[in-house]
């Protein structure tokens with residue numbers, strides 16, 4: 144069941160000249176879905192969310208909630224709960240007063256409000272914190288109060304704008320798990336804005352990857368990771384090697400490309416890719432599909448190890464290959480030395496990938 148629909152939505156700000164902050168965005172979000180708008184700073188995520196909230200009206204296009212047009216409806220008529228990066232709590236009020244705020248505005252009786260505030264605080268694991276002052280709480284606790292305040296009004300939709308940005312790395316991870324648990328339990332349709340791809344991947348049912356006001360791809364975390372629609376998505380989500388390689392043969396959903404070594408590999412390609420023999424294709428090779436092979440293997444790309452990053456579970460290698468493209472590889476247990484500036488560089492060989500999408504055509 145579709146809960147939110149954005150149809151050809153654009154936003155131009157008077158001051159920013161011709162460039163649209165949001166440019167012809169089409170999205171459908173299902174009831175109960177956790178949907179993320181992901182992209183680099185300035186790509187239009189916040190502007191899109193603000194149009195859904197009603198803080199901005201689109202310059203063109205329509206927004207519907209449950210099939211009903213809300214394009215020009217005032218924010219307080221839309222029944223959405225918002226959670227912001229800076230919490231936006233009232234510092235002079237207690238936790239309970241903050242959470243009760245939306246209920247008071249809605250003229251919910253005192254007794255009902257007290258019960259619902261207690262329930263909402265329990266939901267975010269802050270039972271008993273009601274009488275505390277906001278400045279007596281940690282950042283993570285404050286963000287959970289903000290979440291309780293948004294949820295207590297039982298909104299039809301939860302809108303979250305970079306809610307974890309002010310938290311340190313460990314707390315971010317804990318809080319994202321919490322947010323997702325609470326969202327699952329309440330079943331509230333949620334739209335989440337972040338520039339952090341790991342966060343988006345970990346939390347979302349589906350992700351819209353945005354760049355320059357436009358949606359580049361919509362898909363599940365697995366889809367955007369394994370079948371990036373273009374080079375931007377391939378580079379933005381996770382690590383990726385994007386290589387320009389000549390096409391030797393093309394089929395509906397696969398193409399064979401020629402490696403610099405002369406060997407050929409087959410790569411998955413999106414339907415309607417339009418590539419033909421002789422074209423150059425951008426091939427995205429995830430580090431985990433680049434396998435290290437013997438340096439004597441004739442088909443392999445030869446490269447020099449220029450960086451080794453040990454992360455615990457895997458080691459990330461960066462290799463400088465003949466084409467000047469840098470390939471990377473995660474290995475579980477291998478000990479490899481970086482050449483560094485002073486010592487002899489370790490020569491390795493990489494076998495390019497069996498799979499992963501082909502993106503844009505080049506030239």
Ligand code: ATP
Nearest residue numbers: 156158159164183184185186187188189190191338
């Ligand atoms: P960030 O992660 O940095 O918040 P974002 O992806 O959320 O970025 P937006 O805040 O939506 O991006 O901004 C998109 C574009 O619109 C930017 O170029 C920005 O400068 C511009 N913009 C946003 N708000 C306004 C405004 N009120 N007036 C003029 N231009 C704006």
